[in-house]
Amino acid sequence: MSDLVFASACQLAQMIRDRQVSAVEVLDAYLAQIAKHNSKLNAICTLDENNARSAAKQADEALLRGENWGALHGVPITVKDLFETAGLRTTAGSISLKDYLPQHDATVVKRLRSAGAILLGKTNVGDLAGGYQGLNDVFPRVNNPWNLSYTPGGTSSGGAAAIAAGLSPLDLCSDFGGSIRQPAHFCGIYGFKPTDRRVPTTGHIPEVPGAPHCMRQMLTVGGLARSIEDLSLCLQLIAGADIAQPDISPVPLDQPSDRLLQTRQIAWSDEWSFYPVAGEIKSVIQSVATKLTEAGVTLKKWVPNFDFLAAWQTYYKLAAYNLIYAQSLAASDIRKQLSFLFRDGMQGDRNFRKLGNLPGIGLPISLNPTLKGYFETLTERDSLIAQMDEALTQWDAYLCPVAMTSAFTHRERGTAIQVDNRSVPYSMVSGAYVVPFNLTGHPAVVIPIGKTQNGLPIGMQIVGKRWQEMELLAIAQDIDQVVGGFQRPSEY
Incomplete structure (x- = not known):
């Protein structure tokens, strides 16, 4: 099980497509890892087990019928608790939003679901996207899997801890002032902040529900993962113009040059x-x-x-x-x-x-x-x-x-x-x-x-x-092969 939960999202997707493992088996492995470790990390603040299990069964049945939902067919993912998720509470770590149930998915959540991803749960954050730690008044603080006395950083606190500890293969998150990059650094994982206005932020808090669209500069959406390959796939799935956000330009992703x-x-x-x-x-x-x-x-x-x-x-x-x-x-x-x-x-x-x-x-x-x-x-x-x-x-x-x-x-x-x-x-x-x-x-x-x-x-x-x-990302992949490489914390 431990090897399965530390596989990359791309590896898991290939294994599910090749029938080496079922989507249900992958989900069960992550649920077991969460049950074992999340109580001391507080990384996942809202677990959507029943819906995830139903979706995993449907994913396996679809493959039997020859259907492929997309690049992440049957792969469980987590989402930072700042993105709206239809019917699943989205608190942004604020008491004022502790019971907020959105009616719609954020655009980027919808895009990952459309690619076959299964929403496993929401990851804990700094309150209202504030601060460089996972502290809020709704959930217990997030702890760093390398040493529980240390912070995992923030505000993508739970996402970074979850990825490092094998509670999720991919976390959808955001960066307004380092909220992807600092937690990646603190937890020994990979993080990516795209170009400003590359990825839609529709359905992200802030803005709080009912507020005008104010976050028109500097807020970006990216991912946390255990490989650059997963970050690249995530970007390809979530980037692009959004009818609900006309300031996101329809600029196609560039093609890497494949230079040495x-x-x-x-x-x-x-x-x-x-x-x-x-x-x-x-x-x-x-x-x-x-x-x-x-x-x-x-x-x-x-x-x-x-x-x-x-x-x-x-x-x-x-x-x-x-x-x-x-x-x-x-x-x-x-x-x-x-x-x-x-x-x-x-x-x-x-x-x-x-x-x-x-x-x-x-x-x-x-x-x-x-x-x-x-x-x-x-x-x-x-x-x-x-x-x-x-x-x-x-x-x-x-x-x-x-x-x-x-x-x-x-x-x-x-x-x-x-x-x-x-x-x-x-x-x-x-x-x-x-x-x-x-x-x-x-x-x-x-x-x-x-x-x-x-x-x-x-x-x-x-x-x-x-x-x-x-x-x-291609350059980073080449540099990583020379100097980097994910290592799991010893207790996980």
Whole structure:
């Protein structure tokens, strides 16, 4: 059973098609793994066992009739509890939505079901897509399968823990400020954030039900998995125009060039100015550069000619404009957000607090949003996108850290975190290396590359050109074969 639940989604789909295993047998294996481990991880917050079992039986019967539902026929998947699922509660980790039963599937959920996937359940999140941990007031906190005293990251917290522990082969999730990439890094798995506006977000919370469509920039939908092949398949199934969301362009996916990795031009950094990275992470990234060089790959240590400080400020200004009307207006949710901003702005070394300054960036906009300010922020974003586009022109891919640290111990949101001997504000630790690419919209893959001395995973971010996701995934696959590879936590 343990080998079956750690097979990739693509492998499982092939095995089911070839009648090596039935969809019911696959489902039973995952249900057994969930029963054994989920109570200590709290990764899956809503299990849809009865409907999943019925769908698995129907999948097997369909194959007997010669019917194939699609690329994921009979494969169980999980979905982040921010996506609406028809008739299955979608809480977004908020008390105000704890009993919310959507009438329709989110567009991306519908597309995966149409490809034959079976919805196994919903995965736990940070409350209303907030914070870099799996903390909310509806379900117990999510724990990291590598060490239960540590967070799996967030907000795709339960998804990352579930994938790492063999509770699911593929998790559909979202990334507004690193919510796919940071958990992938913390849990030793693969994560992918596509180009901004590549995949529809219809049916994603936020926006909370009844709110206007506000999340028009930076929110992306992707996946968490144990292989890049699964991430690639997921993208091919969920990408594309949506009649319900006309700002999703009907841009076809690119075709990878099939060039050898040794012919690529790859840039890498182990640290940016202003944002210190833990020594253990820098050392592992440096070892990656060494391995790739020994494999004949052309690498150059490089930092983009890009205003990272301006990107930080512009990201949080635009996030404030996106979220002000999209978030819950429940008093408890507002109090929680204000408490978080106060802690984040007051903890950590003084110089880092001045650089981060989330209260100073976000609160004035939240209290007095203006149309002029919104357009000025979009104009700033346009300039920074052009900067990053120009910087990446000469490279096929760019390698850099995902976060300043590996997984940290559970704590109250906003509490400062030690990066070696420096105390750094909470949001900066996990956000500094990911939010620039939310702002600019560039696609990014995270692959596992090693571990810390105390056995926690370390991931690496691989960034590519906008609208060239398939090329980026092909490059990431080649890099992964040299330096990476999923390893399961020892107790699973």
